[in-house]
Amino acid sequence: MKVLVIGANGQIGKHLVTQLQNNNEHTVRAMVRKEEQLGALKQAGIEAVVGDLEGSVDELVKATEGCEAVIFTAGSGAHTGPDKTMLIDLDGAIKSVEAAEKAKVKRFVMVSALHRNKRENWPDKLAHYSVAKHYADRFLQASGLNYTILRPGGLLNEPGTGKIKAADYVVRDTIPREDVAQTAIAALNEEKTYHRAFDLVTGETEIKEALKNI
């Protein structure tokens, strides 16, 4: 599959781009926010496009067309305020879903966050972030797309272990970003993850095996 990575310049996004580039089954198109981010990607031989999540859906349709799957891992980040969380993590995510529908891209993998599916389980801090992720996920689930929603625990920068625990609910724990990226890619063709949403932390089972048994 040709996979559009939305948020390609983010911390998980960079892992996704590298892993997809080294993958025999897939090719990658990296979507970044700014023109000046294209150069480095193109120099590395990576197909890259500009797409602004605060822009129009039509702009995102253009960035999406010709791909067969989308992995969404963009976020406004901790350095901006809640207003940007609403514009990127919520509105930007839903615009990406609408763009995928318009571009006839059926497969959509969303990188969400642990426990955001049930309000009762939201962590106390950054409640507005939980709201954004919660409704972006619900909107994707209500769309016509073949979705998979990953809800990873606390994100680490250490090297991946290749082993995860994935289930409807798991106790709060951590996971390396490298493993989140690998799980998103492994999910692309794994039918057991179609129309599914699940918590994701480091575990004892190889990623592919864990997804087969979800």
Add this chain to the structure above:
Amino acid sequence: MKVLVIGANGQIGKHLVTQLQNNNEHTVRAMVRKEEQLGALKQAGIEAVVGDLEGSVDELVKATEGCEAVIFTAGSGAHTGPDKTMLIDLDGAIKSVEAAEKAKVKRFVMVSALHRNKRENWPDKLAHYSVAKHYADRFLQASGLNYTILRPGGLLNEPGTGKIKAADYVVRDTIPREDVAQTAIAALNEEKTYHRAFDLVTGETEIKEALKNI
């Protein structure tokens, strides 16, 4: 009908409570956020309950049960940050929709804001507020409820004129809060407004007449 007013202590909410109390067709239950807001309402002979939009859906179900319609006009207001906008105007609104569904209350009138239905028409300032109203409205529309969504223009405190312009799109203009309240109440039994959303400003047509011809 017995009508639950969510946001009864707000500026439009106060008009709604007074108007419903003076209305022969309807009775009112006022929902307020704090225990200490109950006293004044009860002294005025108004049925009132406490319901926290940042609390659980179950709490809202209790506040809603026994009513036949909900009018939602709560908002975090301009004095709080975008994080509260997400928690009240978005999450609180959608929790109210879920509570109405659980309480088997079919009729739901939402007070939204002008032009929030199309992203292209959102005003530049307070974009996060537009996001909140937009998705609250969309979730209501996707619910099983019999909804009406009013999108009033710039809100004024001057006395109502009793005359409005209501349509899918109207040019930006203003409207007294008193007229927004009256339109919400007039919509309750007007079948032409069922499953409809429309812009609303001061106009030349009597409110009931305008809604009949929408």
